[in-house]
Amino acid sequence: MSLEIGKQYHGFKLLEEKEIKEVKGMGRLFQHEKSGARLFYIQNQDNNKVFSITFRTPPKDSTGLPHILEHSVLCGSRKFPLKDPFIELAKGSMNTFLNAMTFSDKTMYPIASKNEKDFVNLMDVYLDAVFHPNIYQQPEILMQEGWHYELENTEAEIEYKGVVYNEMKGAFSSPEQMLFRKIQESLFPDTTYGYESGGDPEVIPDLTQEQFLGFHKKYYHPSNSYIYLYGDGDLLAHLKFINEGYLKDFNQIKVCSEIEIQQTFKSPKVSEVAYPISANEKEENKTFLSLNFTIGKSTDPELYLAFDMLNHLLLGTPAAPLKKALLESDLGKDVFGSFDSSILQPVWSVVVKNTNVEEQERFQVLVFDTLKKLVKEGIDKRLIEGVINLHELKLREADYGRYPKGLIYCIKCMDSWLYGEDPSLHLAYEVNLEKVKKALDSHYFEALIEKHILQNTHRSLLIVKPEIGLANEWDTKTKQELADYKVSLSDEEIADLVAQTQHLRDYQETPNSEEDINSIPLLSLEDIEKEIEEISLEEKSEEDTHVLFHPSFTNGIAYTNLLFDTTAVAQEEIPYIALLSYMIGKVSTEKYSYEELSKETNIATGGISTKLETYSSDKNRNEYYPKLIVRAMSLVEKLPKLFELLTEMISASQFDDNRRLKEVIRETKSRMEMSLMQEGHMIAAKRSVSQISTVGKYIELTRGVSFYQFVSDLETNFDEKLPEIQQKLKNIAGKIFVKQNLLVSVTTEEKDYPLFSTEFKSFVKVLKNEELQKHEYHFDLEVKKEALLTSSKVQYVAKSYNFKDLGYEYSGHLQVLKTIISLDYLWNRVRIAGGAYGAMAGFMRNGNMYFVSYRDPNLRDTLKVYDEISEFLKDYQTDQREMTKYIIGTISNMDAPLSEAMKADKATHYYISGITKDDLQKERNEVLSTTLEDINILRNLVEETMKQDNYCILGNEEKLKKNADQFDELINVFE
Structure with missing residues (x-):
C-alpha cells in the first residue's frame, strides 16, 4: 500500500512512514487533526491483529482512581448499555486477547483477534467504552468496581466491599508485591510515581464519585489518547471506522497530563515498611532489603536495552557476580533484581530476601564493593557474551507465549511514545544492539555501572520487614473506623445505607434486557472453523x-x-x-x-x-x-x-x-x-x-x-x-x-x-542403558475440608471432585458449561455480588473438576455459591443467540494462538496421553453442537460432585480460625 506523507486519510494526517524490519512491518504514524488523537499502525503479515487505546493517566493520590476507572468504563456505554459488555465479549467473541491494564502512568485497553469481523466488533465496544461510558448515569458502577459501604441491616456491622478494593487487599498481602509497589514511592516522593495507581486499600475509600467522574472527563479525551493497530488488517478501513464512529465527534483540546521529572536526590533515602505474617511464623530471616536506583530515561533506547542486559548480567544467572557475592555472604537466602523500564525514569533494583533489618549496612557495603571491584577488574567477557547472545536470540525469536507479539510491541511503543518520542524507538533494536555489542571488547558495562549506580545519588534503601499481628491490627483499625462511622450516622442515614446496599444488590441482580444484550455484535457459527487444526507430528x-x-x-x-x-x-x-x-x-x-x-x-x-x-x-x-x-x-x-x-x-x-x-x-x-x-x-x-x-x-x-x-x-x-x-x-x-x-x-x-x-x-550413547523396575504409586486419598492459614487479607476458595468416579463421562459440552458457569454464574455471584476479584471453573478430560475464587473477601458465602450451581442449572434457560455466544467463547479458548514450540508441546501432550485426532474432533463437534438440553443434563454432575464436600481454602488465618467448624483440618502454611 502506498500512502503519501502529509496527506489526510479519513481525518488522519500521515506524519511519518518507515519500515521496521525487526517486526517485519511498515510503521505509520498519524495524527487525527480534528480530535488530536495520535495513531500508530504497524502493518505486516501477522493475522493475529492487535488494537489498543491508551490514555496517559497520572494519579495524584493512592485512591486507585486509574485502576478503578479501568474496570468501570467496561461496565456499559452509550452504544452497548448492558452492565458488563466486557464479559459478554469474553463469552462470545473469537478474541485472542481481551483485557485492560493499569500502569503507573497510563491505562491501556488492548484486544486481539484473528477474525477481521470480530476484530472490528471488539474495537467498537472498547472505543465506545472509553469515550462514552455509563459511569455518568450509573453511580452503582463505582460502588461495585471500586468501593462502597455494605450494611445488610441496621444491626449489622458496616463493611467495605468492592472488586478493586479486594483485588488490592490481595496484592498488599504479598510481601514481594508490597516491596515492588513501595520502590517507586521511595524514589519519587514528589511526582506521580510516588502514588499507588492500583490503589492502596487504606486509601481507596477516600475516593468520591466527583473525583471519579472528574478524572475521566480530564484524561479520557482523544487529545490524550494513543491508538495502536498491528497486523494484516485493512488500514484504511480501520481509519475510516475509528474516525466516523468516534473521533469526528471530538475537538482537539489541551490535556495537561505530562509526567513530571523527579529532581535528583542530593543524598540517598531510606524507607521502611512492615508487612504482616501469621502468628505462628518467626520474624527472623523474613526481611527484604532493596537498593533502588533511577536509570536515565526510558526514551534513551540504547540505555533501555543495555540496562535490561546489565540486570541479567549482574543478577539473572547462577554466574551473575553480584548475585553470587550476596548469596555467598549469607546476607539472605534469595537474591533477585528487576529493571522497570515502563516509566519515564526507569528503576533498577537489587533485592535480598529472607534477611534481617540489622544487615542493611552490610548489604549496601557488599553491593557497592562488588560493583566497584567489577569496574576495576572488568566483567568476564564470556559472561557478557552469553547475556548478549541470550537477549539477541529472544529478541529475534519474538515468542511471548500466549501473549500476542503485537501486544508486547504495543507496550514497548508506549515506553517512548507516551513521553513524546518515536513509538518505534524500542522496536528498531538492531542499531542499539550493535552498540551494546561493543561491550565484548570494551568497558561498556563497567562504564554503565560507574555512571548509573556508583555515582548515582538518586537511590533508596527500602526495608520491608515482617510484623506479627499486623494483619489483625489493620483489620481492627478498619473495623473501628467503620464502627465510629456508623456511630456518627443518624438512624435515617443508617436506614439509607441499608437501602443503598439493597439498591446495589438489586442493580447487580437485575438481568440485562434482551435489547441491551443484543447490542453486542456477535459472530455466527458459520464464522467458526469446524475442523480441528492439525499439528504436525512425525514419529521417528x-x-x-x-x-x-x-x-x-x-x-x-x-x-x-x-x-x-x-x-x-x-x-x-x-x-x-x-x-x-x-x-x-x-x-x-x-x-x-x-x-x-x-x-x-x-x-x-x-x-x-x-x-x-x-x-x-x-x-x-x-x-x-x-x-x-x-x-x-x-x-x-x-x-x-x-x-x-x-x-x-x-x-x-x-x-x-x-x-x-x-x-x-x-x-x-x-x-x-x-x-x-x-x-x-x-x-x-x-x-x-x-x-x-x-x-x-x-x-x-x-x-x-x-x-x-x-x-x-x-x-x-x-x-x-x-x-x-x-x-x-x-x-x-x-x-x-x-x-x-x-x-x-x-x-x-x-x-x-x-x-x-x-x-x-x-x-x-552416553546415557546409561539399563532396564529399571518401575513403581506403581498408591496414595491414600480422602475427601477433606482443609484450611491453609496465611497472613493474606483475602481468601482463595476451591471445591473439587472427580465426576468420572460418580459414573459420568467427559464431553465437549463440559467446556461450554465451564464458559457459562465462569463468565455468567460465578462472575455475577462471586465477583459482582461477592466482591472477589475473580472466579473460574475447570473440567478436565480425566474427570477432575473444580470451582475456585481469586482474592475473595468471603468464605462460607462462596462455598454456598458453588453448592447452588446445580439450582442455577436446574432453572437455566437461554435462547439460541446466547448459546451461540457461549459456544464461540469456548472455541475461542480452544483456538488460542500458539507458537511453533507451544504447538509441539501440545502435540506431545496428546501423544503421551493417548488423545487422538478423532478424540479432538469429537470434542470440537460436541462444543459446536451444544444445546440448552445438554447443559441442563449436566446439572446432576455438578450437584453430585458438590455434595462430596471436598474443598480447600487458602486465606486469612483469623478468618479461617473463626470458621473452624467448616474444616476437618487447619494447616499453617509458613513457618
Missing part, C-alpha cells in the same frame, strides 16, 4: 529411542525437549524428583563449575531449563505419566554445543558442593513462597484435587504445598539432612536419566533434522 526412531518430530518454520531455531519417565523412583522419594529438577543446570558438572556452565549455556543456547509435567491418560482416570522434561532452545548450527551441555547436565551433574545445594534449596523455597501468595487460587485448587485424585496427589507432592513443606524442612535441617540430600539426588538422577526412560520431542525445519539426528545419536 534414533538409536532405539522414540522421537516426536514437529516439522515447522522456526527461523533457524531448534527446540529440543528430552522427556524422562520418572516412575523408577520409589514413592517415598517423589519430592526429590522435583528437587532434582531445580538442581539440573544450577550445579557444577564434571567439566564445568556451575558458573562456567551458566556462561556456556548462555553463549551457545537460548536457554536450558527443567520442569515436571504429569500427563493424564485419556482412557484411564487413575493412570498418568510423570515426566521430568529438559527443555532447550538453540540455533540449529549450535546443536553440537547444545548436546554437549545437555550431556554434562544429565550425565555429570555433581551434588557434592554443600554451599551450592543450600543456595538452590533456599532459592527454591523462596520462589515457591512467592507463588503461594500470588497464585493462591491455583494452589488451593490443586490441593483440593490432590485429596481425591492420584494424578492430583502426585502434582501436589512435586509442585504444591506439600513440596513447599518438604523444601522448608530440608532448608531448616540442612546440615542434618545433607548426606541424605546428596545421596537421594545422585540415586534419583541415576534412575531417571536412563536411555529406556527417554522420549524426545524436536521442533525445527525438515532440512535441519539430519543435524539434530547426528548430534542426538552421539548424546544418547
Whole structure:
C-alpha cells in the first residue's frame, strides 16, 4: 500500500512512514487533526491483529482512581448499555486477547483477534467504552468496581466491599508485591510515581464519585489518547471506522497530563515498611532489603536495552557476580533484581530476601564493593557474551507465549511514545544492539555501572520487614473506623445505607434486557472453523529411542525437549524428583563449575531449563505419566554445543558442593513462597484435587504445598539432612536419566533434522542403558475440608471432585458449561455480588473438576455459591443467540494462538496421553453442537460432585480460625 506523507486519510494526517524490519512491518504514524488523537499502525503479515487505546493517566493520590476507572468504563456505554459488555465479549467473541491494564502512568485497553469481523466488533465496544461510558448515569458502577459501604441491616456491622478494593487487599498481602509497589514511592516522593495507581486499600475509600467522574472527563479525551493497530488488517478501513464512529465527534483540546521529572536526590533515602505474617511464623530471616536506583530515561533506547542486559548480567544467572557475592555472604537466602523500564525514569533494583533489618549496612557495603571491584577488574567477557547472545536470540525469536507479539510491541511503543518520542524507538533494536555489542571488547558495562549506580545519588534503601499481628491490627483499625462511622450516622442515614446496599444488590441482580444484550455484535457459527487444526507430528526412531518430530518454520531455531519417565523412583522419594529438577543446570558438572556452565549455556543456547509435567491418560482416570522434561532452545548450527551441555547436565551433574545445594534449596523455597501468595487460587485448587485424585496427589507432592513443606524442612535441617540430600539426588538422577526412560520431542525445519539426528545419536550413547523396575504409586486419598492459614487479607476458595468416579463421562459440552458457569454464574455471584476479584471453573478430560475464587473477601458465602450451581442449572434457560455466544467463547479458548514450540508441546501432550485426532474432533463437534438440553443434563454432575464436600481454602488465618467448624483440618502454611 502506498500512502503519501502529509496527506489526510479519513481525518488522519500521515506524519511519518518507515519500515521496521525487526517486526517485519511498515510503521505509520498519524495524527487525527480534528480530535488530536495520535495513531500508530504497524502493518505486516501477522493475522493475529492487535488494537489498543491508551490514555496517559497520572494519579495524584493512592485512591486507585486509574485502576478503578479501568474496570468501570467496561461496565456499559452509550452504544452497548448492558452492565458488563466486557464479559459478554469474553463469552462470545473469537478474541485472542481481551483485557485492560493499569500502569503507573497510563491505562491501556488492548484486544486481539484473528477474525477481521470480530476484530472490528471488539474495537467498537472498547472505543465506545472509553469515550462514552455509563459511569455518568450509573453511580452503582463505582460502588461495585471500586468501593462502597455494605450494611445488610441496621444491626449489622458496616463493611467495605468492592472488586478493586479486594483485588488490592490481595496484592498488599504479598510481601514481594508490597516491596515492588513501595520502590517507586521511595524514589519519587514528589511526582506521580510516588502514588499507588492500583490503589492502596487504606486509601481507596477516600475516593468520591466527583473525583471519579472528574478524572475521566480530564484524561479520557482523544487529545490524550494513543491508538495502536498491528497486523494484516485493512488500514484504511480501520481509519475510516475509528474516525466516523468516534473521533469526528471530538475537538482537539489541551490535556495537561505530562509526567513530571523527579529532581535528583542530593543524598540517598531510606524507607521502611512492615508487612504482616501469621502468628505462628518467626520474624527472623523474613526481611527484604532493596537498593533502588533511577536509570536515565526510558526514551534513551540504547540505555533501555543495555540496562535490561546489565540486570541479567549482574543478577539473572547462577554466574551473575553480584548475585553470587550476596548469596555467598549469607546476607539472605534469595537474591533477585528487576529493571522497570515502563516509566519515564526507569528503576533498577537489587533485592535480598529472607534477611534481617540489622544487615542493611552490610548489604549496601557488599553491593557497592562488588560493583566497584567489577569496574576495576572488568566483567568476564564470556559472561557478557552469553547475556548478549541470550537477549539477541529472544529478541529475534519474538515468542511471548500466549501473549500476542503485537501486544508486547504495543507496550514497548508506549515506553517512548507516551513521553513524546518515536513509538518505534524500542522496536528498531538492531542499531542499539550493535552498540551494546561493543561491550565484548570494551568497558561498556563497567562504564554503565560507574555512571548509573556508583555515582548515582538518586537511590533508596527500602526495608520491608515482617510484623506479627499486623494483619489483625489493620483489620481492627478498619473495623473501628467503620464502627465510629456508623456511630456518627443518624438512624435515617443508617436506614439509607441499608437501602443503598439493597439498591446495589438489586442493580447487580437485575438481568440485562434482551435489547441491551443484543447490542453486542456477535459472530455466527458459520464464522467458526469446524475442523480441528492439525499439528504436525512425525514419529521417528534414533538409536532405539522414540522421537516426536514437529516439522515447522522456526527461523533457524531448534527446540529440543528430552522427556524422562520418572516412575523408577520409589514413592517415598517423589519430592526429590522435583528437587532434582531445580538442581539440573544450577550445579557444577564434571567439566564445568556451575558458573562456567551458566556462561556456556548462555553463549551457545537460548536457554536450558527443567520442569515436571504429569500427563493424564485419556482412557484411564487413575493412570498418568510423570515426566521430568529438559527443555532447550538453540540455533540449529549450535546443536553440537547444545548436546554437549545437555550431556554434562544429565550425565555429570555433581551434588557434592554443600554451599551450592543450600543456595538452590533456599532459592527454591523462596520462589515457591512467592507463588503461594500470588497464585493462591491455583494452589488451593490443586490441593483440593490432590485429596481425591492420584494424578492430583502426585502434582501436589512435586509442585504444591506439600513440596513447599518438604523444601522448608530440608532448608531448616540442612546440615542434618545433607548426606541424605546428596545421596537421594545422585540415586534419583541415576534412575531417571536412563536411555529406556527417554522420549524426545524436536521442533525445527525438515532440512535441519539430519543435524539434530547426528548430534542426538552421539548424546544418547552416553546415557546409561539399563532396564529399571518401575513403581506403581498408591496414595491414600480422602475427601477433606482443609484450611491453609496465611497472613493474606483475602481468601482463595476451591471445591473439587472427580465426576468420572460418580459414573459420568467427559464431553465437549463440559467446556461450554465451564464458559457459562465462569463468565455468567460465578462472575455475577462471586465477583459482582461477592466482591472477589475473580472466579473460574475447570473440567478436565480425566474427570477432575473444580470451582475456585481469586482474592475473595468471603468464605462460607462462596462455598454456598458453588453448592447452588446445580439450582442455577436446574432453572437455566437461554435462547439460541446466547448459546451461540457461549459456544464461540469456548472455541475461542480452544483456538488460542500458539507458537511453533507451544504447538509441539501440545502435540506431545496428546501423544503421551493417548488423545487422538478423532478424540479432538469429537470434542470440537460436541462444543459446536451444544444445546440448552445438554447443559441442563449436566446439572446432576455438578450437584453430585458438590455434595462430596471436598474443598480447600487458602486465606486469612483469623478468618479461617473463626470458621473452624467448616474444616476437618487447619494447616499453617509458613513457618
